[in-house]
Amino acid sequence: MASGRDRRRTVIVAGLAVLAVLVAATGFGAWYGSDQAVKVVRYGTSNTRVLAVRDDLVTLELTHESGKPGTYWLEWSGSYSMLGDVVSRAPGRVTREVLRGPIPSVGTPGYFGNVPPGDPQVAWGIGFSEIMVPTELGPAPAWYVPGTGGTWVVAVHGQNGRRKAELKILPVVHELALPFLDISYRNDEGAPPSPDGLLHLGASEWRDLEAALRQARTMGARRFILYGTSMGGQLVGQFLSRSPLANLVDRVILDAPMIDVRMTAEQSVRKYHLPAFMAALSDQVVQWRTGIDPDTLSLIRHPPAVRPPLLLIHTVPDAEHPIQEARDLAAAGGRLGWRIQFEPFAQGEHTEAWNVDRTRYDRLVRDFLSPAGGRPG
Template sequence: MASGTEQQCRWRRRAWIAGAAALVVLVAATGLGAWFGSDQAIKVVHYGTSNARVLAVRGDMVTLEQTPQTGKPGTYWLEWSGAYSLLGDVESRAPGRVTRKVLRGSTPSAGTPGYFGNVPPGDPEVAWGIGYTEIMVPTELGPAPAWYVPGRGDTWVVAVHGQNGRRKAELKILPVVHELGLPFLDISYRNDEGAPPSPDGLLHLGDTEWRDLEAALRQARTMGARRFVLYGTSMGGQIVGQFLSRSPLATTVERVVLDAPMIDVRMTAEQGAGNFHLPAFLADLSRQVVRWRTGVDTDRLSLIRYPPKIRPPLLLIHTVPDADDPIQSSRDLVTTGRRLGWEIQFEPFSRGGHTEAWNVDRARYDRLVREFLSPARNVR
């Protein structure tokens, strides 16, 4: 029979083993969480699965299965099998169902699965009936495709989409740009579908992608462009910011429009950790993993703490409920702008998710862009 001292030693040993095992599990979980967080920032993902189903069709009214996406207020697109509908706001609701009106495009059949999203379908011709040419931009990694819509004069609008996005995301602005007669160039960059991959196969959050934007402007200059308006959404805003900080062509930029931009990578990472109910310290660890995997110093990717050297007039659009790139980063950029004498027109939208300002209030969005770009139309 074991003595009391031996039993105490045994219990102590078991406690140490249990504690060590718990520590190993905690460290492993923290490491996995940090790696997961870094993947959310830099992993290349190409989307395209269906997320909606048509339950019924009556005339130009389409009833969809209600989901967090299909039940959102505003104007959105439904794509399926090479066709699409531009759907208006929710007309009526019933348990598990929402009904919306077809504003443009085809009408789907009942039972059709499709993708319900906030970006236009296809290309400029498909989305808006506007003719275009696809050109190839010679980047340092190889040719990258871009859509070119001709216009008048030598001031071009160049559009840059966001993280793991597609060129079609930037087509929301095209009707207004085309109405003003400005040439439009919608670019792709490294890791996009059809564009060359980065050497490590990962996103660099704007730290290297800005060079592909620079290559696009160089190509545009060979085609007659002299001045530019840059339009960037989400991570495209960070790409534009890094271009303005680092490129010798930044002085050719006359105006900038940013929609829900990634202004500060730290703030975006903290927002992402909160979205997944992860502890805040994991955001810092994730950024360290990003630096280890890519060599990118994410601390430098803050337009608030490191504002660009060239600061053209900026129209800054952001939805208040944005759960990806927090609106506080835009507010902080406005504060920085005031200190530097940087002309920033800040336009918050009270509704809408990430890059959905156009979707929840197209009339206001188009008016803001039209008024902001009108002076550029007169530059020749």
């Protein structure tokens, strides 16, 4: 029969084992959370399949992506189609209209996504050239679409994104005959890696944006309009805070931007149903792995030194960067005298405002980019 001392020892050992498991799980969760912020990721190429085609209609396997309302693209084997809104649904199936491009064959696996395919020529039939921007880490490719005048639109994509993500805005920019530069930055495909191989959430990457503007100036640019999506918004914010070229920026458009890294981490914790304290732990691991303090990457608590007129677009259901980030930035702008035009979209996931309401999105951008746009009345 076990003595009282033996029972106490058993309880202590069991308690220590449980504690060790909890510590290990917490550590794993914090590391996983930091990976979501700073790990470089390359994505696959298929998330649905073509089940049937008829005339200009295509029926896809129903997935979370393929069933979303709005305008999207299907890419497969080097081809693509622009697809319109949902025409009909059936169990496991969704039918959409083909707006542009070829009709895929039945059985084709494809990638259903919210960004245009390829390059400016492939996506919109707009001619371009590829230039190399000399950054501090080496040359980084950028797409250049010529226009008239000395004010250029420079586009910056988000975390683990690609240049093609910024092509949604190009038809309006091209219509207005503004030169367009769509840049890449460290850790992008074709661009040099960062020294540690990790993302720095804009704290280092803004220097590649600065390098792109310096290159544009050698090509005739005098003033700039910056367009940033997702983490690209934080790059723009850090550029406006730190770069001596910030005063050359006339206007800024941000779409679903990473405005406050701490709030983004808290959103990620909610998304994965983790305890709230994991957000602070993940931020601490990010700081340990990269040397940057995520708490300083808040355009709300640390607004940029240069604050041009800003068109701020954000979808309310965004599960990556919460709409509250945009609301708080708009409120901060009011206190600072920073002219922010905040435009929430009731539908759409992360960076999908254009997809769910292209007409409104294009109108907002067109008005803001017009000669009087973004300027005090």
